[in-house]
Amino acid sequence: MVRKDKNNWLVMLTQSYILIGLLIFGLVYAASPSGFLLSVDTSFQLMCQLFLGLVIWSFASWYLVTKRLFDPYVLFLLSAIIFNGGQIILEVFQLNEKGFLANTFSVADGLQIVYIVTLSIATMHFGALLCVVLDRRQSESSKFLEFLNRGGATDPYTRLGLDPSAQPSGLLSSSLTGGRSSFHTKNTTLFRSSIIPASTALMVGQILLYLSIIPVMVVAIGAIQVARSGGYASLYEQQAVTGAAASVQIIADFIFPGVFLTIAGAQRKPRLRIFAVICILLYTCAKLTIGTRGAAVMPLLAMLWLWDSVVRPIPRSLLAAVSALMLLVVFPLVGATRNEVAGVDVFSIDFITKTLTGIDNPLVASISEMGFSATTIGWTIDLVPNVRPFAAGMTYLVGILVLIPNVFSAGRHPALTMSGYDIPDFWLVGELDREFAQRGGSFGFSFISEAYLNFGWFGIIFMGLLGFGFAKLVQWALRERDPIKMATIAIFVSFFLFYPRGSSEMVFRPFVWYCLFPYLWMRWLSKLNPNRVKGLLNALRKGKK
Numbered sequence: 001m002v003r004k005d006k007n008n009w010l011v012m013l014t015q016s017y018i019l020i021g022l023l024i025f026g027l028v029y030a031a032s033p034s035g036f037l038l039s040v041d042t043s044f045q046l047m048c049q050l051f052l053g054l055v056i057w058s059f060a061s062w063y064l065v066t067k068r069l070f071d072p073y074v075l076f077l078l079s080a081i082i083f084n085g086g087q088i089i090l091e092v093f094q095l096n097e098k099g100f101l102a103n104t105f106s107v108a109d110g111l112q113i114v115y116i117v118t119l120s121i122a123t124m125h126f127g128a129l130l131c132v133v134l135d136r137r138q139s140e141s142s143k144f145l146e147f148l149n150r151g152g153a154t155d156p157y158t159r160l161g162l163d164p165s166a167q168p169s170g171l172l173s174s175s176l177t178g179g180r181s182s183f184h185t186k187n188t189t190l191f192r193s194s195i196i197p198a199s200t201a202l203m204v205g206q207i208l209l210y211l212s213i214i215p216v217m218v219v220a221i222g223a224i225q226v227a228r229s230g231g232y233a234s235l236y237e238q239q240a241v242t243g244a245a246a247s248v249q250i251i252a253d254f255i256f257p258g259v260f261l262t263i264a265g266a267q268r269k270p271r272l273r274i275f276a277v278i279c280i281l282l283y284t285c286a287k288l289t290i291g292t293r294g295a296a297v298m299p300l301l302a303m304l305w306l307w308d309s310v311v312r313p314i315p316r317s318l319l320a321a322v323s324a325l326m327l328l329v330v331f332p333l334v335g336a337t338r339n340e341v342a343g344v345d346v347f348s349i350d351f352i353t354k355t356l357t358g359i360d361n362p363l364v365a366s367i368s369e370m371g372f373s374a375t376t377i378g379w380t381i382d383l384v385p386n387v388r389p390f391a392a393g394m395t396y397l398v399g400i401l402v403l404i405p406n407v408f409s410a411g412r413h414p415a416l417t418m419s420g421y422d423i424p425d426f427w428l429v430g431e432l433d434r435e436f437a438q439r440g441g442s443f444g445f446s447f448i449s450e451a452y453l454n455f456g457w458f459g460i461i462f463m464g465l466l467g468f469g470f471a472k473l474v475q476w477a478l479r480e481r482d483p484i485k486m487a488t489i490a491i492f493v494s495f496f497l498f499y500p501r502g503s504s505e506m507v508f509r510p511f512v513w514y515c516l517f518p519y520l521w522m523r524w525l526s527k528l529n530p531n532r533v534k535g536l537l538n539a540l541r542k543g544k545k
Contacts (some may be wrong), residue, residue, distance in 0.1 A: 005136075007064065008064075008065050008132075008133045008136065009133065011061045011064050011065055011129060011133075012126075012129055012130060012133055014057075014061070015061060015122070015125065015126050015129055016126070018054065018057070018122055019119075019122050019123060019126055022050075022115075022118060022119050022122055023119075025115075026115060026119065029043070033108070040107050040108050040111060041107055043111055044107055044110055044111045044114065045091075045092075047111060047114045047115055047118060048088050048089075048091045048092050048114055049092055050118060051085055051088045051089070051092075051114060051117065051118045051121075052088070052089055052092050054118055054121060054122055055081055055085070055089065055121075058077060058081075058121065058125045059074070059077070061125070061129060062074060062077070062125075062128075062129070065129060065132050065133065065136075066132055070305060070308065070316075070319070071305065071474060071478070072302075072305065072470075072474050072489055072490075072493045072496075073128055073470060073471055073474050075301055075302075075305065075493065075497055076470060076493070076496060076497060076499075076500075077121075077124075077125065077128075079298075079497045079498070079499075079500050079501075080121060080124070080447070080500040081121065082367060082370050082371065083370055083371065083373045083374075083446065083500045083501045084117050084120075084121070084371070084373060084374050084377070084446055084448055084500055085114075085117050085118075085121065085371065085374070086367040086368065086370050086371020086372075086374075087100055087101055087367075087368055087371035087372065087374060088100075088114050088117065088118075088371070088374070089367070089371075090364060090367060090368055090371065095361075095364050095368075096368065101113070101372060101374060101375050101378065102372070104375055104378065105375075105378045109378055109381070109382070110378075112378070112381060113374055113377050113378045113381070116377060116381070116448060116452065116457075116460075117374065117377065117448060119460050120448045120451065120459075120460055120463045121463075123460045123461075123463045123464040123467070124463040124464060124466055124467035125467060126464055126467065127463070127464035127465060127466065127467030127468035127469075127471070128467035128468065128470065128471035129471075130468060131467070131468045131469075131471035131472050131475065132471055132475060135471075135472070135475045135479070195523070195526065196484045196522045196523060196526045197526055198264070198265045198266075198267050198483070198484075199265065200265070200522050200525045200526050201261045201264055201265035201483075201484045201487065201522055202261070202262060202265030202266050202269075202272070203265075203525070204257075204261055204265075204518055204521055204522050204525070205257065205258050205259070205260070205261025205262035205263075205264075205265055205266075205276075205487075206258070206262060206272075207258075208254045208255075208257050208258035208261070208518065209254075209255065209258025209259060209262055209276065209279065210258070211251060211254055211258070212251055212252055212253070212254040212255040212258055213255070213279070215248045215249070215251040215252035216252040216255050216283065218248055218252070219248060219249055219252045220283075220286040220287075220290075223286075223290045224286065224289055224290055227289075227290045227291055246405050247405075250405055250513070253510070253513075253514060254514065255279065255283065256299060256302075256491050256494050256495075256514055257491050257514050257515070257518045258276075258279075259276040259277075259279050259280050259299075259303065260276075260302070260303070260306055260487040260488075260490045260491050260494075261484070261487050261491075261518065261522075262275075262276040263276050263277070263303070263306055263307065263310065263311065263487065264306065264310050264483040264484055264486065264487035265483075265484070265487075267483075273311065277303065277307070280299055280300060280303045281300075283296075283299060284296045284297065284299065284300045288330065288334055291334055291337075293330075293331055293334055293335070294497075294498050294501065295498070297326060298493070298494055298495075298497040298498055299494040301493075301497065302490040302491070302493040302494040302497070303490065303494075304319070304322075305490060305493070306486060306487060306490040309478075309486055310483045310486055310487070327362070327363050327366050327367075328362045328363055328366075329356065329362065331362070331366040332356065332359050332362035332365050332366055333352060333355055333356060335365065335366070335369055336355045336358070336359060337355055370501075373444055373446055373500075373501050374446070375443070376425075376428060376443060376444060376445050376446045376449045377446050377448050377449045377452070379428060379431075379432060379443075379449075380428065380446075380449040380452055380453055381452060383428075383431055384452065384453055384456075385456075387431065388427075390453070390454060390455060390456055391421065391453050391454045392454060392455070393454050393455070394421050394454070395421060395423075395424050395450055395453060395454055395503065395504060396450075396454065396504050398416065398421050398422075398423070398505065399503070399504035399505040399507065399508045399509075400508050401416075402416070402423075402505050402508075402509065403508055403509050403512055403513075405509070423503060423505055424445045424449065424450050424453060424503040425442050425443065425444055425445040425502065425503060426442070428443060428445060428449075429441055429442050429443050444501055444502065445501070445502055445503045446500060446501065446502075447463075447466070447499050447500050447502070447503070447504075448463070448500075449503075450503045450504060451463055470496075473489065473492070474489060476489075477489045484519075484522065488515050488518070488519050491510075491514050491515050491518070492510065492511055492514075492515045495507070495510035495511075495514070496510075496511075
């Protein structure tokens with residue numbers, strides 16, 4: 001235990017040196033750009049190479065500390081790297097055919113973009129590592145004291161803090177009770193008893209799932225019709241849905257808590273779990289048909305992680321195969337065909353074959369397109385504070401104020417009108433292309449751009465707090481291997497993975513509506529009289545019949 005703790009702090013020390021080195025580089029370069037030891041071109045290439053090294057180190061260090069390479073933080077880190085640094089990695093291998101970010105910025109501005117992305121990712125990862133190391137020390141101390149307090153218990157499950165009712169039979173049971181076994185079941189996972197019964201989670205999940213199915217179908221069919229008639233871009237040129245019509249989309253998004261709570265709660269009902277998986281797969285297919293790759297894949301990734309953690313481990317070879325299929329075939333195909341309009345059979349074998357063979361390098365094409373999001377960072381640095389002052393945290397406050405959707409009035413959200421601030425991506429497209437903005441268009445945004453928009457270069461402090469906070473949320477679920485808590489995290493991850501490509505309003509509302517609300521509902525139900533809960537379950541079953 002002492003050696004393991006020492007290794008963790010050695011990783012933290014290395015991450016600290018990386019941060020200090022990046023800060024020194026930035027300060028020296030900012031003090032005298034013209035008199036710097038290296039030219040701008042050389043500094044740019046060097047910083048791209050440092051970013052690639054940071055990416056490799058980030059995944060390696062996370063594995064050294066947690067022994068995990070497939071968890072919500074790794075997925076979020078991967079999303080942040082691809083959306084904000086995808087073209088930086090391609091630049092190292094000279095794979096940007098049109099130049100870095102299509103030569104939208106000068107080399108000096110490009111160096112600024114690469115530097116702030118590298119510094120932001122390094123600071124965020126520092127916060128995440130620090131959280132895990134501190135949490136592990138606290139957890140080991142509390143477990144030791146808890147074990148001592150249970151010293152008089154004869155049942156080994158009670159001594160380990162596990163649920164005695166969930167005691168498995170056979171080999172694993174004999175290994176805990178002192179019996180001998182000829183071999184060890186490696187993939188068997190023990191879960192601590194949850195404060196929320198599985199039956200309660202299943203009931204809430206089923207209610208939310210059946211409530212959302214029809215709204216999901218309505219929203220998906222409408223979006224497919226728009227995309228097929230006018231192309232993918234036409235989806236963003238529609239008038240914003242407000243008033244009572246917005247309630248359909250709000251209810252539709254309850255499919256995520258419905259699916260994930262069903263998977264976690266249906267412990268002895270495999271058919272319900274399979275039905276929940278089918279719902280996510282159909283949702284993913286519908287989104288890919290529309291052309292929205294991020295919104296399609298992120299719930300799928302969250303579902304795969306939850307299944308891997310709660311139901312049974314998924315072979316890593318299968319995960320690798322699915323990832324390769326998405327990056328090499330699905331993403332490039334969707335990107336090349338999503339602007340095709342009615343009259344073109346995009347599902348024909350000939351069209352798909354011709355499209356795929358026309359793409360020189362599908363993997364590079366996918367990473368390059370997703371990495372183009374970094375242009376929002378360069379534009380934000382150019383405009384702030386030259387065109388507008390720093391927001392000083394107001395965009396985060398606006399993200400909190402729009403928690404209540406605009407279902408009571410048409411037009412602009414009242415919170416935006418009262419605050420005088422707009423959603424960051426709406427502001428950016430309005431500054432760059434007013435005509436496109438009036439048609440409902442958007443260039444997207446970046447969580448790094450938003451941090452700079454609010455606090456300038458001091459926004460890296462927010463990135464560190466973000467990494468620490470998200471890692472704390474993940475540890476909250478994984479520390480006790482609580483299936484219901486892990487389902488709650490999976491719900492949040494299905495939205496949060498897109499945050500590196502957006503802004504904070506897409507974080508606060510899903511967290512409260514689709515994570516916190518169902519969790520508190522389940523906590524309330526778990527405190528009710530068991531007979532009343534059974535009555536609700538029986539009523540739900542009768543309703544199905």
